[in-house]
Amino acid sequence: MSAIEEDIVFGVLPPQSRLIEERLSERFDAKRHVIREVFSTLEDLGLVERVPNKGAIVTELTPAEVLEIYEVRRVLETHAGAITLLPVSTELISRMEAVQTRHEEAVSAERFREVFHLNIDFHRLQYSACPNKHLVQTIHDYARKAHLIRATKYGDQTHMKKVVSQHWAIIEAMKGTDNQKLVELISAHLPGSPEEYIRIYNIRYGGDRRAV
Numbered sequence: 001m002s003a004i005e006e007d008i009v010f011g012v013l014p015p016q017s018r019l020i021e022e023r024l025s026e027r028f029d030a031k032r033h034v035i036r037e038v039f040s041t042l043e044d045l046g047l048v049e050r051v052p053n054k055g056a057i058v059t060e061l062t063p064a065e066v067l068e069i070y071e072v073r074r075v076l077e078t079h080a081g082a083i084t085l086l087p088v089s090t091e092l093i094s095r096m097e098a099v100q101t102r103h104e105e106a107v108s109a110e111r112f113r114e115v116f117h118l119n120i121d122f123h124r125l126q127y128s129a130c131p132n133k134h135l136v137q138t139i140h141d142y143a144r145k146a147h148l149i150r151a152t153k154y155g156d157q158t159h160m161k162k163v164v165s166q167h168w169a170i171i172e173a174m175k176g177t178d179n180q181k182l183v184e185l186i187s188a189h190l191p192g193s194p195e196e197y198i199r200i201y202n203i204r205y206g207g208d209r210r211a212v
């Protein structure tokens with residue numbers, strides 16, 4: 001159920017908050033067993049954890065966990081860029097450009113939930129050009145683990161304009177034949193969000209807790 005995932009990402013359900021089956025079942029008009037299945041999926045993604053005597057609570061990633069997730073993402077995504085067969089089809093480019101046009105408009109209008117979904121759509125199209133489908137699935141799984149991290153930058157217009165620019169640069173690279181250029185763009189696209197998450201975490205708890 002993407003609505004629960006969105007509420008976690010955007011802080012409606014903040015870190016360490018308890019997820020109560022009955023309330024969520026009423027809110028989304030869903031059976032309790034469906035809510036439990038959603039909890040299991042979110043737990044697999046690292047967005048929710050089960051705590052004895054408390055039930056399901058929203059995960060709060062430590063700085064160390066954040067850095068580990070992004071280290072894995074960098075390895076996975078840059079390798080996918082290296083083995084993508086370039087240039088990609090004109091049909092895929094057209095689809096990416098259409099999504100990115102909508103993404104840019106949503107960023108300008110500060111429609112952040114729309115930005116969230118369009119960003120996912122953009123990168124699903126991007127990595128659909130990678131020939132290793134198991135690698136692609138793992139990339140998508142780790143991207144979802146990063147949802148909690150990435151959303152911290154959505155209110156930063158400077159950052160979001162940079163993201164828009166990077167998306168268009170990735171499209172241009174995929175029209176060409178230089179895989180190394182694509183790899184460099186993918187790598188440059190990753191760092192900003194974890195740094196902001198760690199900064200906010202350190203403000204909340206005090207001190208530099210990168211390694212905690």
